[in-house]
Amino acid sequence: MKYRVCFFSLVCSPLLLSACTKKENENAGEEPEPYNPPTSTGRPVENNTRDFAQSMIPKIIGLVLLLALVNSSYAQQPPVKTNKTSVRNTLEQQEVINLSKKKWDWMADKSVDSLNILFDDRSMFVHMGGSWGKEQEINVIKSGSIWYKKAEVYSVTVNMFGNTAILLNDIDLEAVVGGNTVTNPFMVTEVYIKQNGKWKMGSLTFSKLMRPVKMNNPSKEK
Helix, strand or coil: CCCHHHHHHHHHHHHHHHHHHHHHHCCCCCCCCCCCCCCCCEEHHHHHHHHHHHHEEEEEEEEHHHHHHHHHHHCCCCCCCCCCCCCCHHHHHHHHHHHHHHHHHHCCCCHHHHHHHHEEEEEEEEEEEEEEEEHHHHHHHHCCCCCEEEEEEEEEEEEEEEEEEEEEEEEEEEEECCEEEEEEEEEEEEEEEEECCEEEEEEEEEEECCCCCCCCCCCCCC
């Protein structure tokens, strides 16, 4: 709106200045300007121009004041808040998100039967301490070598590539490893493949983040 006000000011200023100057010359008793031939309306060209400029002055002033008022009202409005989670997921994306949430519950509850169905036979699992396949991951969870006690999920992003879904979880994970309770921030990458109408996990990777832990009252890392 500021640019509009400036534009009208630049256009209107010469007209206002010209009209005011001519009016002052007439009042000061200066010699009249040379005779201008009348137009088809019977009035000199200069008189028509001067009358037009004088008739436009109130309209121009009113328009400028209106634009300034509108600009002021916009400036007083509070900024519009945007919702970062306003993007809607497709039904397929939401299906993968829900499955990922169930997976965290199954891991916390050590529900190896459900995880055995979810994990593909060729799935791979990457941890800070190493990487291994499905059989070892199931044994780790079943024996309690790693107990995925609680996963606090802060954001989820899913990208679809045909029958493959890549999901990113920004989480704080409280786990019991070797009898010690630790809490770490991770970006967890999950890969799912749809086979015969059902989603199977192809890989699960934990990448530790540099940010501090957000979880309320987390256990201290040992």
